[in-house]
Every structure is written in C-alpha cells, then in structure tokens.
Amino acid sequence: MPRRTGSADLPLHTGRVPQWLASRMASLGAVVTQAIVHHYGRDEFLQRLSHPFWFQSFGAVMGMDWHSSGITTSVIGALKRGLGPLQDELGIYVCGGRGQHSRKTPDELRLLGDRVGLDxxxxxxxxxxxxKVDSAAVQDGFDLYLHGFFVTSEGKWTVVQQGMNGERRQARRYHWHSETLKSFVDEPHSAIDGPEQGQIVNLTDHRADASRTAQLELLADLGPDRIVGEFDRLTGTEPAQAVLPHLVMPAHHDVRPKDVFARRLHGTLAAAAERGPIDFPELLLTPGVGARTVRSLAMVAEVVHGAPYRFRDPARFSLAHGGKDRHPYPVPIKVYDETILVLKSAVQNAKLGREEEMQAIKRLDDQARRLERTARGPSVDALIAAERAASPELDGRSVFGWERDFAAQGKRTGS
Known part of the structure; x- marks a missing residue:
C-alpha cells in the first residue's frame, strides 16, 4: 500500500526569488542532485522528493525562507533550471511548475515521451x-496552483503539488510517488503537507471505499435529481479520516531555539571543526571564509546522506546559507559560492573515478552523527548573532540589499 509520511502547516508567502539567489539555488540544487544520484541512484532521489520533511530542509539549505510555502515553488523552479542541461545525463526530467507552467505539464510530458521513448x-x-484527486477527491479547502512532475528515464515519477487557502493565508503541499502507488483513488499519497483545519472530505482514504462505491450506485440507481433527497436521510455515519503526523511550520520568520534540535546542530559544528582541517586544508587558507564554508558543507552533506528522521527541524538547515529575507541572517554569498565550487569539484572528480572529495564530504556527515551525543556549542541565538555580525565580511545579501551597505550607512550616521 502507498504510505503517507506526514503533513505540515505552511504560511502562504508571495513574491519572487531574486535572480542572484535563484541562479545559486539552481546550481546548488543541481549539484546536490548529482551527489545523491552518484551515491544512491535516481530512485532514491525521487524518494527524497516525496518526503515532505526532506523537501522542506532541501529548500532551507538553499537559502529560501525556511518555513514558507515559497520553498515549494522555488525548489521545483531551481531543479527545473539546474537539471535542464543535465537531464539526459542523469535521466531525471522536471516538468510543470507554477501557474501557466503547471498547465503546460501534459504537453511537456508528451514531448518528453516522444524524445526519450517514455509512454x-x-x-x-x-x-x-x-x-484531479487533490483538487476534487480530497476536498480540504485548498485550490491547486502548482504542479511539479519529476520523472526518470525508466518512467518512475514523483509529483509535488501545492494548493492555497487565501482566507487562512496557508498552503498545503501534496507528495506522490509512483513506486508505492497501487491506485489513484485508494490512499495514493506518499504525503500531504498542510494545516489541520477540522473535518476534511477525503475520498481517497482506504476506509472511504464503501463511500466511493455507494456514490456510483446512487448515480446509477437514482440519478442526480434524487440524490439530494436521499442526502437528507443520511445520519452521518462516515468513518473518521486518518490523522497524519505533520510538521508545523510556524508563522514567525525568525529562527528560534525551539525550531532547532541543538544537539544535532552542535554535532555539525563539531564535525566541521574536527574534519575541516584534515579533509579541506586548502579551504582553511582563505581567511574568514574557509572554516565557515566547511560548516555549510556539513549541513549540505546531511541533506545528501541523512536518513528521513534527520529532517524534523528544517530550520536547522537554514543555518547553512541564511535566508533571502534576512532570517535567520542574510545569505553569505562568499560562503554559498564556495560551497557550490567545492561540491562541483567533488562531483566532477567522482565522474572521473576520483572519489576522495566526495568521501570527505560524506565523512562530515558521519562525524556529525558520532559527535552529536557529546558535542557542546553556542546557543542558536548566539550563532545567529555571530552570523549577523560577520555578514558584511561574507558578502551578506538579502532582498533588502547588501549588508556591507547597511553597515557603512550605520557608521556614517553613528548608529
């Protein structure tokens, strides 16, 4: 049977990702995908995409707003752009997107089928x-506006789509995975992400099979005109809907200590400090940047190698590259670009049979897990404060501008 992995409350955010971040998200998304495929294969990448907590953490490590609905749009868009030139090499194709791009999905899939021999x-x-299932069979008050279809050269696929409820300013994300799909109308989801809001009509629930059958019989035996009269005689004996575990994404933008598993954060910091000088000595020759980049690499390494249970706190992954709205801190461009360069070098060398760099990145993740039980480190608030203080030096940037400009303005005004 297909499995549901959870749900999440996602505050509905509007706006666009600035080009300076969008291009970097595409690069980082592509190289992380290559690393996952290299280590674990295409099927595992699809499996990751169908996991709601991993998906949110993936977006957070890219510098998007860690808690918002915008992660869905931006991650799908970044992967579509970043994987485009690599799609035939990787055997992973991305179709659809938001709005009009969503509506073009059938045409994209038909053209893709003709080109690469898929059905x-x-x-x-x-x-x-x-x-249709998520807009009609699951009547939960969310109108679909985004549809991303990921398919491999073997014809396996994952769908990530999202609906919005404008009145509540909330979004719900739905995850599907073909490998576990037995029926489109009998518990088909791998996960549904979104806010709990009372009773939901979910005709895809396994326990609603009798209801689906009864509806067909009503249409056949009575016709639509008599169904309204029959409805008045019903006494409300529908079974309760399944309650999924869900990830609650709070409305606040700032990252707070309660949003982060400090033990895992301290393990990451300790692993970066311990493995960095051994595995990345050349990085540490860059004053003010190298050691900081190793810390980001350790968080990216967890996105590549971590087990599903590791992603229950997506806010932690925003501490790799900050966020475009200055939460938890501005995006450190120097660090972000260096992270991409290191990962690209590791992937390219691995293609040539030289695995040293890829294994060094994996050791960061292995060491973080070993150390997290005993490691100690700064509080989340202290770490964020230190990042904000260092932001001008690291080319910190947000949708509000460059941090060095704000710092210079503050010096001129004496604030």
Whole structure:
C-alpha cells in the first residue's frame, strides 16, 4: 500500500526569488542532485522528493525562507533550471511548475515521451489524475496552483503539488510517488503537507471505499435529481479520516531555539571543526571564509546522506546559507559560492573515478552523527548573532540589499 509520511502547516508567502539567489539555488540544487544520484541512484532521489520533511530542509539549505510555502515553488523552479542541461545525463526530467507552467505539464510530458521513448500518454494521464484527486477527491479547502512532475528515464515519477487557502493565508503541499502507488483513488499519497483545519472530505482514504462505491450506485440507481433527497436521510455515519503526523511550520520568520534540535546542530559544528582541517586544508587558507564554508558543507552533506528522521527541524538547515529575507541572517554569498565550487569539484572528480572529495564530504556527515551525543556549542541565538555580525565580511545579501551597505550607512550616521 502507498504510505503517507506526514503533513505540515505552511504560511502562504508571495513574491519572487531574486535572480542572484535563484541562479545559486539552481546550481546548488543541481549539484546536490548529482551527489545523491552518484551515491544512491535516481530512485532514491525521487524518494527524497516525496518526503515532505526532506523537501522542506532541501529548500532551507538553499537559502529560501525556511518555513514558507515559497520553498515549494522555488525548489521545483531551481531543479527545473539546474537539471535542464543535465537531464539526459542523469535521466531525471522536471516538468510543470507554477501557474501557466503547471498547465503546460501534459504537453511537456508528451514531448518528453516522444524524445526519450517514455509512454507520454501514460505519464500525462498520471499527471492529470494526481491533480484531479487533490483538487476534487480530497476536498480540504485548498485550490491547486502548482504542479511539479519529476520523472526518470525508466518512467518512475514523483509529483509535488501545492494548493492555497487565501482566507487562512496557508498552503498545503501534496507528495506522490509512483513506486508505492497501487491506485489513484485508494490512499495514493506518499504525503500531504498542510494545516489541520477540522473535518476534511477525503475520498481517497482506504476506509472511504464503501463511500466511493455507494456514490456510483446512487448515480446509477437514482440519478442526480434524487440524490439530494436521499442526502437528507443520511445520519452521518462516515468513518473518521486518518490523522497524519505533520510538521508545523510556524508563522514567525525568525529562527528560534525551539525550531532547532541543538544537539544535532552542535554535532555539525563539531564535525566541521574536527574534519575541516584534515579533509579541506586548502579551504582553511582563505581567511574568514574557509572554516565557515566547511560548516555549510556539513549541513549540505546531511541533506545528501541523512536518513528521513534527520529532517524534523528544517530550520536547522537554514543555518547553512541564511535566508533571502534576512532570517535567520542574510545569505553569505562568499560562503554559498564556495560551497557550490567545492561540491562541483567533488562531483566532477567522482565522474572521473576520483572519489576522495566526495568521501570527505560524506565523512562530515558521519562525524556529525558520532559527535552529536557529546558535542557542546553556542546557543542558536548566539550563532545567529555571530552570523549577523560577520555578514558584511561574507558578502551578506538579502532582498533588502547588501549588508556591507547597511553597515557603512550605520557608521556614517553613528548608529
């Protein structure tokens, strides 16, 4: 049977990702994907995408707003751009997107099928059924506006789509995975992410099979005109809907201590300090940047190698590269660019059979897990304060501008 992995409350955010961040998200998303495929294969990457907590953490490590609905749009967009030139090499194709891009998904899938030999008609049917189930069979008050379809050269796929509830200023994300799909109408989701808000009509729940059958019988035996009269005689004996574990994304923008598993954070910091001088000595020759980059690499390494249970606190991954809205701190461009360069070098060398750099990055993750039980470190608030103080030196940037400009302005005004 297909499995549901949880749900999450996602504050609904509007706006666009600035180009300076969008280009970096595309680069980082592509190289992380390559690393996952290199170590674990295409199927595992699809599995990761279908896991809601990993997906949110992936977006957070890219510098997006760690708690918001915007992660869904930006991650799908970044992967579509970043994997485009690599799609035939990796055998992973990204279709769809937000708004009009969502509506073009069937055409994209048909063209892709013709080009690479997939069953385009079958994929198109799957895409349409997935959208129809989450817009009609699951009546939860969210209107779909985004549909991302990830498919491999073997025809396996994952769908990530999202709906919004404008009145509540909330979004709900739905995850599907073809490997666990037995039926489009009988518990098809790998996960549904979004806020709990009372009773939901979910005709895809396994326990609603009798209800689906009864509806067909009513249509056949009575016709639509008599169904309204029959409804008045019903006494409310529907079974309760399944309650999924869910990740609650708070409304506050700032990262607070309660949002982060400090033990795991301290393990990451300790691993970076311990393994960095051994595995990345050349980075440490860059004053003010190298050691900081190793810390970001350790967090990215967990996104590549971590087990599902490691992603229950997506806020922790925002401490790798900050966030575009200055939460938890401005994006440190020097660190971000160096992280991408190191990962690209590791991937390129691995393609040539030289695994040393890829294994060094993996050791960061291994060491973090070993150390987290005993490691001690700064509080979340202290770490964020230190990052904000260092931001001008690290080319910190947000949608509000460069941090060095704010610092210079503060000096001129004496504030």
């Amino acid at each position: 385009g008609a079958k994929l198109t049917r799957a895409s349409r059924l997935v959208a």
